[in-house]
Amino acid sequence: MLSAAFTVSLAIKVQTPPTAVEWQRFVYGKSVEGRDLEAWETGQGTQTILVLGGIHGDEKNPVPFMKKWRAIAPCRPDQHLIFIECANPDGQNNQTRGNAHKVDLNRNFDADWSPEARAPRYFPGSKPLSEPESVALYELIKRTKPMRMMSIHGPLNCVNFDGPDCVELATEMSLACGVPVKSDIGYPTPGSLGRWCDASKIPLITLELTSEDFSTCWRRYQPALNVFLNFK
Numbered sequence: 001m002l003s004a005a006f007t008v009s010l011a012i013k014v015q016t017p018p019t020a021v022e023w024q025r026f027v028y029g030k031s032v033e034g035r036d037l038e039a040w041e042t043g044q045g046t047q048t049i050l051v052l053g054g055i056h057g058d059e060k061n062p063v064p065f066m067k068k069w070r071a072i073a074p075c076r077p078d079q080h081l082i083f084i085e086c087a088n089p090d091g092q093n094n095q096t097r098g099n100a101h102k103v104d105l106n107r108n109f110d111a112d113w114s115p116e117a118r119a120p121r122y123f124p125g126s127k128p129l130s131e132p133e134s135v136a137l138y139e140l141i142k143r144t145k146p147m148r149m150m151s152i153h154g155p156l157n158c159v160n161f162d163g164p165d166c167v168e169l170a171t172e173m174s175l176a177c178g179v180p181v182k183s184d185i186g187y188p189t190p191g192s193l194g195r196w197c198d199a200s201k202i203p204l205i206t207l208e209l210t211s212e213d214f215s216t217c218w219r220r221y222q223p224a225l226n227v228f229l230n231f232k
């Protein structure tokens, strides 16, 4: 029979939350308007996973979603996590889709890049990687060699994927949060980060949130996050 003291100490142990992960902030570049391009990393493992939000500055939930996720994300000993809460700080500050040059950074990558835009807000820049924000992200990915990535957008409410071996992961995430898997978002995306990851053989999940109130949005998608981090 357990002693009363042992029972109490066991109960306290069970209720203690897991130790918070310690993150190191680093700056991987500067925006057009001189803001820090800020990232956070944790873990000493060899499996690097890179997640970013806010590459489109006028989308409502991705940046707070990244902040909340980073506050609770676990990190396994074999992992090295890199979180970019806001990849387009000028756009976030100015509430524009593009950066301060009005370039859609998610059309500015060097894969199937096209000078044509389906609407002004998709302006892809004067050439691939013309913008400091996309160059800095490109160089960070080249340097850290993530085994998989996720980019968080809104408000299309789907799990989209590019690159190799992503269907199973996207399907598991979809089952966890009840959001449909889509292999494309219904229109071409030349020069997108996804096209570049596909060409670079880096699995990329694009998680499209809704624009509903933040707490409802968080509850809807949160079950998919550990599926993403712990996949294989």
Ligand SMILES: [Zn+2]
Residues within 6 Å of the ligand: 056, 059, 153, 154
């Ligand atoms: Zn977007």
